[in-house]
Amino acid sequence: MTDVSRIDAVFDLDGLLTPEERDWQQRARTFARERILPVIDRDFEQAHFRRELIGELGAAGFLGMHLQAYGCAGAGAVSYGLACLELEAGDSGWRTFVSVQGSLAMSAIAKYGSEEQKQQWLPRMATGDAVGCFALTEPQGGSDPAAMRTVARRDGDDWVLDGDKRWIGLASIADVAVVWARVDDPAYGEGARAVRGFLVPTSTPGFAATPIAGKLSMRASVQCDVSLEAVRLPADAILPGARGLSGPFGCLNEARYGIVWGAMGAARSCLEAAIERSTSREVFGRPIGAAQLTQAKLADMFVELEKGILLALHLGRLKERGALTPAQISVGKLNSVREALAIAHQARTILGGDGITDAFPVMRHAANLESVRTYEGTDEIHQLILGRALTDLDAF
Structure with missing residues (x-):
């Protein structure tokens, strides 16, 4: 088996x-x-x-x-x-x-x-004939998209975009970028509603994407810095149905839902490696999986894995009924990534010194999960979302 x-x-x-x-x-x-x-x-x-x-x-x-x-x-x-x-x-x-x-x-x-x-x-x-990216996060903004500095201004019938984005997945290989910017035309919204989305073909002059080097996580993936310098777009480049930050947040919640499930996949891979090693490696004349402490570790990892999957399944059924709320998604994202990292760290202890090598996937998953923990909302952001839901008080 x-x-x-x-x-x-x-x-x-x-x-x-x-x-x-x-x-x-x-x-x-x-x-x-x-x-x-x-x-x-x-x-x-x-x-x-x-x-x-x-x-x-x-x-x-x-x-x-x-x-x-x-x-x-x-x-x-x-x-x-x-x-x-x-x-x-x-x-x-x-x-x-x-x-x-x-x-x-x-x-x-x-x-x-x-x-x-x-x-x-x-x-x-x-x-897959065309690739897209989603340019929301900015170098100074991070978890505060309301502080967005990228701007879009009208010039005749055109839009002109200027600004910088960071940690934009796929940007250097994308054909189109969904860029979020603050407009300076009152006809397109005031205050928080002034944030609008634009479809920017990446071949447009002034658009530049540079892969971020030196990553110790997500190394088989692409994340970029994006520069927008006088990027001129036609009037119909704007996304007509998105007004304000509810636009990008609606997409972020879709991605957060996928993370709820995905992180459990990384956790399962780590648990698989730990089970295999516990039955194949012998110490003191017997498999290490015959030791009570090792079995306790495996049992604890398994319980958290299955709890996370059941939570993801519950959220999925809610989503299919159209009843899933942002706070519920935050429960899933916070729990899944936090527990997946704990499972990865515990699995590494069972693998011993070999666990830090690429003979096993655990260190790769642990490194990647550090990124997953940060993007689409840090632990702290999701804790604050849940805190607001529980107290009706905003601590942001």
């Missing part, structure tokens, strides 16, 4: 899923094992993003899979979550790619774009 089969056997998740959901999960698991795992250690070591997998992800239906029409699969929220879990069991970078493409860039166009914008971009993005 393989280690993931041991995990599946002890806790019968399949009994809570539909045949369609199980099929999506198996397809994603097969993709991760056949296309990601054989190359991910080398790619992580060499900081290499394997672009040829983009079209394969599109052909498999994973890009924008939760969206309807325009070539998207129209899968349910739980199916999408299970796909995120399996892809992140391969590597967080590939679940991140699916999230940036589908939950951020494609969702922004699907939620807020005109019909022309949807027809222009979504079918190509669903196949």
Whole structure:
């Protein structure tokens, strides 16, 4: 029995899923094992993003899979979550790619774009023929998007954008960027409502994306600094349905939902490695898995993994009913990433010194999860969201 089969056997998740959901999960698991795992250690070591997998992800239906029409699969929220879990069991970078493409860039166009914008971009993005990025975070802003400095001004019939963005996933390989900027035209909103979204083809003069070097996490993924210098766009580049920060936050919540599931995939991979090592390595004349302390560690990791998956499943069912709230998403994001990191750290102790090598995926997952913990809202941001929901007092 393989280690993931041991995990599946002890806790019968399949009994809570539909045949369609199980099929999506198996397809994603097969993709991760056949296309990601054989190359991910080398790619992580060499900081290499394997672009040829983009079209394969599109052909498999994973890009924008939760969206309807325009070539998207129209899968349910739980199916999408299970796909995120399996892809992140391969590597967080590939679940991140699916999230940036589908939950951020494609969702922004699907939620807020005109019909022309949807027809222009979504079918190509669903196949992977076009790549999108989501440019919200700024060097000084971080968790405070209301302090946005990127501005859009009218010049005749055109828009002109100036500003800087940072930690923008996929920007250097993207064909289109969803850029959020503060407009200075009262006709387009005042105060917080003045934040608007724009579709910026990355070939537009003045748009520049530079991959961030020196990363010790998410090394098989692409994150960039973005510079916008007098980027001139036609009037119809604006997303007509997005007004104010509720626009980008609506997309961020889609991505946060995927993380709730995805982080549990990384955790499961770490637990699998720990189980395998505990049964194959012998110390003092017996497998280390026969020691009570080791079994206690495995049991604790397993319990937190299954609690996290059950929470993700509950949130998925709420999402499918249209009843999922931002505070509930914060519960999931905070719990999943925090517990996934704890599982990774505990698994490393079972692996001993070899656990810091690429013979096992645990240190790679632990490093990646440090990034996942920060993006789409830090622990502290989600704690404050939940604190506000519990007290009705704003501590931001």
